Structure formats: C-alpha cells, structure tokens
Amino acid sequence: MIDPRRRAEVMSGAERVTDALELFSRTSAKLRRLMPFDSAVWAATDPETGLITAPMLVENLGSGEGCADYWENELLEENVVPFRDLARAAVPAAGLRAATGDLPERSARFRRLLGHQGVDDELRAVLRVGDRPWAVVSLFRTGNGAPFGPDEIALLAGLSGPLAARLRRFARPSAPGGGADAPTPGLMLFDPSGEATSVNEEARHYLSLLPDGPSIPSSLGLRLPIWMVATALQARAIAAGRDRGGARVRIQTVDGRWLTCHASCLSGPAGRPGPVALVIEHAAAADLAVMIAEAYGLTPRELEVTQLIARGQPTAEIAATLFISPHTVRDHLKAVFGKAEVASRGELVARLFAEHYWPLVPKTAAVLAPSAWARSWATDTSHQR
Structure with a gap:
C-alpha cells in the first residue's frame, strides 16, 4: 500500500519548478532520500509515440555515451518489462529482479549491459496521464545492494500520474511571435x-x-x-x-x-x-494540436470540442458531430475556457493556435498578422457563444 505522505513529500514544491529538467532533478533527489539508488536516467518522451526527447537527466553514469547501447537494446532486442509495455500496463513501474523472479540474467538488458556495469537491480517506470507517456525513468542500484522492494515499486508507480500531469504543462511553447521563414528540412x-x-x-x-x-x-x-x-x-x-x-x-x-x-x-x-x-x-500546427491541448489539461472530450471550435463549427454543429446536447457542449466550453484562461472562442483559438503555431507557419501562408487574425476569429465567432 502506498503511503500518501511519502508521495506528498516527493511532490512537494513540484508546482514551483519552472521546467522539466528541474522537476527531474528535484524529484530524483527527494526519491533518493526515501529509497536509495546509485544512478538514474530521467527522460521526457513524446506522448504520442513514447520515444525519448529532450530534456534528459543522467545521474552518476559517466558521460552518457552508453545511452546509445541502452536504447538500442531497448528498441531492437527482446527484453523484460520494456517501456512500451509499461506504458500500457496496469502498474506503470517494475523492478528488474522482481519481474524476473530474482533471475536478472533472463533479461537481455542485464546480460548485455547492466551486469557488466555492476548494476544489481533496475527500477523503471513510465510517467503517464491516461495512455499518454510523458517521461520514463530508470533507477539503478549497484554494489550488491538490496533489490527494489514492493513498497518502493509502488511508490514510483504512484508518482507516475502526478509527475506526468506536471510535465505536460511544460509542453506549452514559450516563444510566441513571428520569425523568419522556416528553412528547408x-x-x-x-x-x-x-x-x-x-x-x-x-x-x-x-x-x-x-x-x-x-x-x-x-x-x-x-x-x-x-x-x-x-x-x-x-x-x-x-x-x-x-x-x-x-x-x-x-x-x-x-x-x-x-x-x-x-x-x-x-x-x-x-x-x-x-x-x-x-x-x-x-x-507544423497539426504536429502540436493534441499535445498543446493536453498541456492545458483538456480531457479527451474537451479536446474534441476544441478541435471543432478551431474548424469554426458553431455549438449546434459540434453537438451533432459528437452526438451530445448543445447544453453539454457549452459546459465543455466553459471548462476549456477556464483551463486555457480565456473568455471567448476567439481568445481560445488565439491562445492555442495563433500564439503557439504562428511562428511555425511560413509567412507566405499568412494573410493577416497574428493579432489581426486572432481579432478576426474573435469577431467571426462571438455570435456562436
């Protein structure tokens, strides 16, 4: 059973961190006091594919060049509790020794890499909200240390959702405004x-x-x-x-x-x-639409409503498309406005699209300046509220 006090201790101050790397660093330090480990890897992941992305924190593992072998093994070889399985598992964390019946040699990752590096056990987890993985973490014990126990595995599993919910907020782009035309890929x-x-x-x-x-x-x-x-x-x-x-x-x-x-x-x-x-x-805008909406904490239904708003559909059409009542659509809109901290459809589209996507659209594709485009949206859609 997870002790809520231990989880609260790890999460204390999480709302004050300013980026994912700081969250990784602070969480790792607090966890180490509750369940000792010798080294760790924390990596953000793309929530749609589960692949690792920036930032990544590597602690006490040298220069990190061995990461290439680790991820080659993860992606190209059969393994025990791969991250892709943990992303879908009922419990999103697992200890290597616990998963192999204290026979870690059953794992190709242990035979090829970890055993030669003096690692005795690995506790890994996927930090996820629903079925969306926002980060992965691996904690390692060396020097004939005790394997990770059930309470420690449960603690890390219990942190999966709260940490992922904090991480996804950092997906909001922080660089609004125009720029030069996008160069060739x-x-x-x-x-x-x-x-x-x-x-x-x-x-x-x-x-x-x-x-x-x-x-x-x-x-x-x-x-x-x-x-x-x-x-x-x-x-x-x-x-x-x-x-x-x-x-x-x-x-x-x-x-x-x-x-x-x-x-x-x-x-x-x-x-x-x-x-x-x-x-x-x-x-491009299509690459970011779902991730940006989730960064604002929108539910799947709220995301569907937001996507239809972005297409210019009025309330009645949204209700018909989603097979819900206009009253329910308005309830979802109210929730979306609150999460995005806006007061109208036009402001919502400007927040989720003009502010975040405009820098990524080539100038030749634009007819209006971002501010004028947002004002036009606000005028055109104000009657639909």
Whole structure:
C-alpha cells in the first residue's frame, strides 16, 4: 500500500519548478532520500509515440555515451518489462529482479549491459496521464545492494500520474511571435549499422538549436543527441517488425519552439535493409494540436470540442458531430475556457493556435498578422457563444 505522505513529500514544491529538467532533478533527489539508488536516467518522451526527447537527466553514469547501447537494446532486442509495455500496463513501474523472479540474467538488458556495469537491480517506470507517456525513468542500484522492494515499486508507480500531469504543462511553447521563414528540412542518413553517414547544412542548423543532453560522436564531426539516435533506431525496429509505432518525436528547442524529427528505413538492393533517413524540421500546427491541448489539461472530450471550435463549427454543429446536447457542449466550453484562461472562442483559438503555431507557419501562408487574425476569429465567432 502506498503511503500518501511519502508521495506528498516527493511532490512537494513540484508546482514551483519552472521546467522539466528541474522537476527531474528535484524529484530524483527527494526519491533518493526515501529509497536509495546509485544512478538514474530521467527522460521526457513524446506522448504520442513514447520515444525519448529532450530534456534528459543522467545521474552518476559517466558521460552518457552508453545511452546509445541502452536504447538500442531497448528498441531492437527482446527484453523484460520494456517501456512500451509499461506504458500500457496496469502498474506503470517494475523492478528488474522482481519481474524476473530474482533471475536478472533472463533479461537481455542485464546480460548485455547492466551486469557488466555492476548494476544489481533496475527500477523503471513510465510517467503517464491516461495512455499518454510523458517521461520514463530508470533507477539503478549497484554494489550488491538490496533489490527494489514492493513498497518502493509502488511508490514510483504512484508518482507516475502526478509527475506526468506536471510535465505536460511544460509542453506549452514559450516563444510566441513571428520569425523568419522556416528553412528547408534537415536531412541525415544512417547506414544499416546505425552510423551517421551524411547530413545537410539545414540539419546542422537544427542541431545547433537543441538543448544540451547525452550525445554520441559521429564520423561527421557532430555529436548526435541521443533522442535523435533513438528515433533512427525506432525506424529500424519498425522495419524489422518489432514495433508498429511511429519513428517520430517532437523536440523543444532552447528558445521554447518545437521541432519534429521523423525517420524511416529505406530499402536496399533485393529488398535488403537500406539506410535510415531522418528528417528534422519546424513542427507544423497539426504536429502540436493534441499535445498543446493536453498541456492545458483538456480531457479527451474537451479536446474534441476544441478541435471543432478551431474548424469554426458553431455549438449546434459540434453537438451533432459528437452526438451530445448543445447544453453539454457549452459546459465543455466553459471548462476549456477556464483551463486555457480565456473568455471567448476567439481568445481560445488565439491562445492555442495563433500564439503557439504562428511562428511555425511560413509567412507566405499568412494573410493577416497574428493579432489581426486572432481579432478576426474573435469577431467571426462571438455570435456562436
């Protein structure tokens, strides 16, 4: 049974942290006092694909270059309690020794990596809200330490929802306003062994915008962030039939904007596996719609209503589309306005679209300036309230 006082102790002050990395650091320090561990990895994830993204906190694991082997093993090999399974499990946390009946050698991750690094046990969890994973965490014990016990596993599992709910608020872009036209997408190629072999200048530009974090060297003279490497690995996993998910991740830049990184495995001669092509570019509005709405804490139904509002549908049409009453639509609207801290449909669209998406739309696609566009929306839709 989870002691609510221990969970409250870990979560105390979480509302005051200003970014995901600070939340990871503070939570890790508080957890260590309640259940000792020697090293840890905390990584934000894309809530739609579950792939790791920025930021990532690596504690007491050296330079972090071993992260590439860890994620290659996670994505390309059969394993005990992989994160993809924990994201769907009734309990989103598991200890390696507990899951293997105290026979960690049953895990390829232990045989190939952890055992050689002196790790005795790993406690891992997915931080999620509903079925949306917002981060993953791994805690490690070394030096013949005791395995993680049921109470410790339960404590971390109980923190999954509260921590994820705090994390998703950081998905709100913090860089409204216009900018220069979006450059050509960046392109990088990886050979079948996973080595980066070529890159264009646009990709180099995008790499310069990414936050610090674990990275690996490449023959291109670039250090590649681990979340980009993991996206390429996921493309190989999909091509090999190991996963049906998407090799796609959104990454927040140092100035608060969002990029989309997606990869696919190409075919070589006679159908043999070819290189992996990875594209990185500014995130379009469609890439961010669901994530931004969830960052404001909208429920699935509230998100549906918001999406229909963005298409300009009046209350009666929304009710017909969703098979609910106009009164229920208005109740959802009231809740959405409160969460987004707006007073009208026009302000809602401006908050979720103009403020966050306008910097990502090429100037040639715009007819009105952002402020004029938002005012036009407010005027056109005010009669629908």
